[in-house]
Amino acid sequence: MRIALVTNRLSGSGRTDGDRILTLLTDRGADAQVLGLDDLDQPLPDVERLVVAGGDGSLGVAAQAAHRAGVPLAVLATGTANDFATALGLPKDLADACALAVDPDAPTQHREIGLVAGRPYVNAAAAGLSAVASRLAKPHKARLGRFAYVFGALRAGLTAPHTPCRVRCDGETVFDGDAWQLVVAVSGAFGGGSNIGGTRHDDDRLDVAVVPAGSRLALVRHGYHMRRAMLTQQEDVPHHRGREIDVDVPAATEFNVDGDLRRLEPARFTLLPGGVEVVTPGG
Template sequence: MRIVLVANRLSGSGRTDADRILELITDAGAEAETRGLDQLDEPLPAGTERVVVAGGDGSVGVAARAAAGAGVPLAVLPTGTANDFANALNLPTELAKACGLATDPAARTEHREIGLACGQPFVNAAAAGLSSVASRLAKPHKKRLGALAYAFGAVRAGLTAPHTPCRVLVDGDQVFDGDAWSVVVAVSGAFGGGSNIGGTRHDDDHLDVAVVPARSRFALVRHGYHMRRGMLTQQDDVPHHRGRVIEVDVPPGTEFNVDGDPRPLEPARFTLLDGGVRVVVPG
């Protein structure tokens, strides 16, 4: 099998795993060409049969778009901090097993959607409000706490961060206008080291958006609990909508947490990449 290996050495344990991954993949009989994330806008080599990405959720989105463009499956080696996308698909976390699955020509694949945040790919969620603040507060503690850093950031954000005024449009129709603790535009719906808004579908060709309206901070405890259990969208006071185009109007400079990467989006417009991608999954 001829693969393109994308190893993000700056993600999670990627600094030490990249050479080990290449060794495991070649030992399995695959021919591998390595590329950096910044090289994936270039055409993949002729004869490429699979793209294998080692990194966190932000790396997965970039590699997914490259695999989709080449019409080949994507395999994910979860070497990031939270690995929400890999966990949602029950991918193996032990490196040798993950490499074995990634290089198995008979491995099963599933269709997954790819979101675009102002044209940039993401596979889990883009969130403004407390979720973005929590991600920023967690970042300095990732190396020491791992995925627990997200819980630390969430607690601090819930206690101190202000609400955010926002207006949400779904396929041109306004569905929310007011103050919100969080607004989450979702593909898989996973984010924050194990949280999930729930209610998403990976084959309906639609994005989801959920809004947590600004009410009491005490209510945030309940919403936080339901996010950890993947049931946020089941709450009666949480507006949940689906559409092909989601637009979120927030104050200038407001950051979105896009698959773990805080960034301003102006204007914040979300769409889907046509066709999505096939992802290698356990049988």
């Protein structure tokens, strides 16, 4: 199988795992051309599949490149949180993931690709406590791994202020007030194992969920339901679907977009028409 192997050369995993991954893939019959994330601005070579090794922050750009080339995307989860891979049930073992990536008979599943400020993402863009938690977790990721997000979430829940925001879904205002957190979701996974729940990968819609400001004690309940992928089932959490989501927040507000912190002005969220096919263990 002819593949393009994409690694994030700036990440620790991109430097340390690259040679092992290439060996695992070629031992299983792959004819691989190795690219970096910065190479994906250019058309892909003549390949049958794009294989990306990295964390969630690498996947949006790779998914968009696979979409443009009209080839399936295979994901090797070598990041810290790996929320996308977890949501799809992809193998955690690197050898197993490589075997799946080059299996010509492996099924694919259609997945949507979100766009914000011209950049693609596959999981979620969150403002409020999630963004604060991500910033607090960053210095501890090398030591604590995905548990750094738990540490960050606990500190954010105890100390972070709420965020004023106005949310419009297909032009209609669906929330206007203070929020602990808002999430504009594709897969809905974020934060090292959390998920808003209630999303679909085949409805050509984004999901937006808002946790209104209130008692900090209530955050314990909301945190529990996020870990159980049940946030959108809570009566006090507005949940809407639409093709275009606009979010107005103060200019200094950060969004956690698939693990990367960004300031977004304007914060307009849409979907890339057509999405991408992702190689999965089951249909």
